Amino acid sequence: MAYVPTRKDAWELLNKYNKDKSLIRHALAVEAVMRHFAEVLEEPDVEKWSIIGLAHDIDYEMYPDEHCQKAPEILREHNWPEDYIRAIVSHGWGICSDVEPVERMEKVLYTIDELTGLIFATALMRPSKSILDLKPKSVKKKWKQKSFAAGVNREVVAKGAEMLDLDLNFIVAETIKGMQQVAEEIGLKGDL
Secondary structure (H helix, E strand, C coil): CCCCCCHHHHHHHHHHHCCCHHHHHHHHHHHHHHHHHHHHCCCCCHHHHHHHHHHCCCCCCCCHHHCCCCHHHHHHHCCCCHHHHHHHHHCCECCCECCCCCCHHHHHHHHHHHHHHHHHHHHHHCCCCCCCCCCHHHHHHHHHCCCCCCCCCHHHHHHHHHHHCCCHHHHHHHHHHHHHCCCCCCCCCCCC
């Protein structure tokens, strides 16, 4: 029987390699969004999607110049299955990895990783500082302002939406819903 990582395994590994609170929050946001999309798209292995979301930036803090290059080494040391590793590495396609997202799960991760950053920044700009009252139209407005959250690669998000053959408005709305489920954990409950 092959080893299948649990959420606890992913959480412990994430915290072993990442101490920065904002990176942990980002991992929790991506985990929640991956879980949400797995449910919305009626995927059979919601837990797998969730765990891959949580662990996707495992190497980012310690090895920023080798992001998506060190992850396979770290995960193989802990006996993670190759399909999990491939999914994690594919989220950096065209940026820091040459592994193209092929599976639907990989494409969703590739698409929403950057998008969570834009949504996070948009929520923080609101008077409430909350994601709970955030509407997709606010995110779309900020999307057009290239100077806002300039580090967010909008081309990646758009390319991912195209690869998934899903409407960008739908992806934005569902990503917000996923993040709302962990509003408190990611520091976006705000003062509503």
